[in-house]
Amino acid sequence: MTRDGAPERRAKLVVLGQGYVGLPLAMRAVEVGYDVVGLDVDEARVKRLESADSYVEDIASEEIAEALASGHYQPSAAYADAEGFDVAVITVPTPLREGIPDLTYIEQSTASLGAHLTAGATVILESTTYPGTTDELVGPLLESVSGLRAGRDFRLGYSPERIDPGNKTWTFVTTPKVVSGVDEASLEAVKAFYDSVVDQTVPVRSTREAELTKLLENTFRHVNIALVNELAVFAHALGINIWDAIDAASSKPFGYMRFTPGPGVGGHCLPIDPSYLSWQVKRTLGTQFRFVELANDVNDHMPDYVVRRVIASLNARQRAVSGSRILLLGLAYKKNTSDARESPAVRVAQLLLDMGADLRACDPHIVESPRIPPDAMVELSASELEAADLVVVLTDHDAFDFELVERHAAHVLDCRNVPALTSSEVL
Numbered sequence: 001m002t003r004d005g006a007p008e009r010r011a012k013l014v015v016l017g018q019g020y021v022g023l024p025l026a027m028r029a030v031e032v033g034y035d036v037v038g039l040d041v042d043e044a045r046v047k048r049l050e051s052a053d054s055y056v057e058d059i060a061s062e063e064i065a066e067a068l069a070s071g072h073y074q075p076s077a078a079y080a081d082a083e084g085f086d087v088a089v090i091t092v093p094t095p096l097r098e099g100i101p102d103l104t105y106i107e108q109s110t111a112s113l114g115a116h117l118t119a120g121a122t123v124i125l126e127s128t129t130y131p132g133t134t135d136e137l138v139g140p141l142l143e144s145v146s147g148l149r150a151g152r153d154f155r156l157g158y159s160p161e162r163i164d165p166g167n168k169t170w171t172f173v174t175t176p177k178v179v180s181g182v183d184e185a186s187l188e189a190v191k192a193f194y195d196s197v198v199d200q201t202v203p204v205r206s207t208r209e210a211e212l213t214k215l216l217e218n219t220f221r222h223v224n225i226a227l228v229n230e231l232a233v234f235a236h237a238l239g240i241n242i243w244d245a246i247d248a249a250s251s252k253p254f255g256y257m258r259f260t261p262g263p264g265v266g267g268h269c270l271p272i273d274p275s276y277l278s279w280q281v282k283r284t285l286g287t288q289f290r291f292v293e294l295a296n297d298v299n300d301h302m303p304d305y306v307v308r309r310v311i312a313s314l315n316a317r318q319r320a321v322s323g324s325r326i327l328l329l330g331l332a333y334k335k336n337t338s339d340a341r342e343s344p345a346v347r348v349a350q351l352l353l354d355m356g357a358d359l360r361a362c363d364p365h366i367v368e369s370p371r372i373p374p375d376a377m378v379e380l381s382a383s384e385l386e387a388a389d390l391v392v393v394l395t396d397h398d399a400f401d402f403e404l405v406e407r408h409a410a411h412v413l414d415c416r417n418v419p420a421l422t423s424s425e426v427l
């Protein structure tokens with residue numbers, strides 16, 4: 001309550017995009033006391049939100065139900081509902097189109113938001129993008145639509161998202177958040193907003209450093225995964241167990257960080273974000289970002305390598321891929337998520353289907369996949385395992401009963417080195 005007894009006005013937050021990034025932010029903001037409008041152009045998603053039906057794994061449907069019941073969360077497909085906002089956060093997709101950054105979602109959402117921008121408000125971009133997007137694209141677009149000036153009339157900044165779907169230790173709240181602004185006042189406003197929703201903020205000097213931070217983090221992962229993937233291919237050919245070497249190297253308390261091989265990289269970040277950086281380097285400096293190009297090349301070929309190992313395993317038993325019953329465990333790009341975007345496991349499935357495999361696939365987090373015939377999706381059971389000529393572990397979800405796999409599968413190619421699978425062949 002204010003001093004004159006009137007109810008205190010809650011600050012109004014608008015989150016553009018209610019996906020993996022935007023929905024957790026919206027829920028947290030409701031929890032700490034904002035009036036939140038969750039804007040999404042996907043009307044089907046808005047309908048699901050209105051009926052408290054979550055499609056993002058880290059957010060339980062009950063949490064949405066509570067937010068709706070509090071009267072402080074409004075899912076909407078209408079930009080008119082952004083009217084009078086204090087803070088707006090943009091969390092729309094930033095895909096690649098034919099290898100080139102596609103900023104149309106940022107452009108469209110920014111232009112729609114600009115019509116409702118008023119003096120004193122703060123706009124923050126969270127979508128992953130190349131350095132310069134906030135001050136070269138978002139700022140000028142907001143200015144031209146609203147007639148206001150960034151910095152002078154409204155605050156503008158960038159804060160990269162570090163959400164790790166399925167990670168119970170490092171959540172949106174406990175993971176430090178890098179914050180930035182186009183000027184001092186903007187940085188202060190952006191920092192103040194995130195200080196109210198996360199445990200720790202890390203201010204950086206300008207939006208470009210903040211944009212680069214995100215690309216640096218993802219490129220670092222991408223390159224290191226490519227390093228162990230390429231090493232895994234060579235180690236296998238040399239008869240050396242890469243997993244033992246990785247475990248041993250991980251005992252070094254300094255100067256080493258553990259990364260493990262797998263069937264490739266997937267999701268919305270690793271296969272895409274480093275290319276935003278290499279595209280910008282090429283466009284502005286005319287040179288190639290060789291690490292990114294090489295990492296793309298190595299990681300893109302891992303599904304082919306898995307198929308090569310499948311062929312070798314069947315060949316050792318005088319079998320061909322064509323007609324062999326192959327059971328794939330896991331289609332999501334990483335464990336304990338239902339996210340199959342850009343998943344290398346789906347690519348493996350496609351390659352094997354093209355070669356005539358009698359394919360079955362099982363993923364407790366995914367009921368259907370557009371690239372896999374519905375009747376090929378099965379539940380994990382002793383009979384499915386026994387019927388398979390080869391079982392391939394692509395994603396090591398905790399929900400899989402690997403003891404059952406160990407007991408009932410005759411031949412297993414394990415791309416994740418699952419501890420319970422002691423008698424399988426590893427990648």
Ligand SMILES: NC(=O)c1ccc[n+]([C@@H]2O[C@H](COP(=O)([O-])OP(=O)(O)OC[C@H]3O[C@@H](n4cnc5c(N)ncnc54)[C@H](O)[C@@H]3O)[C@@H](O)[C@H]2O)c1
Binds near residue numbers: 020109165
């Ligand atoms: N998913 C992750 O783990 C993750 C982690 C870090 C950063 N990011 C980045 O965050 C951004 C969003 O990713 P995401 O995974 O949440 O994507 P998502 O596809 O799950 O969600 C984005 C949402 O934005 C909506 N949208 C599209 N255009 C819109 C518009 N004009 N107005 C309002 N809504 C609109 C879409 O309908 C969709 O629901 C991307 O730039 C991504 O690279 C994602």
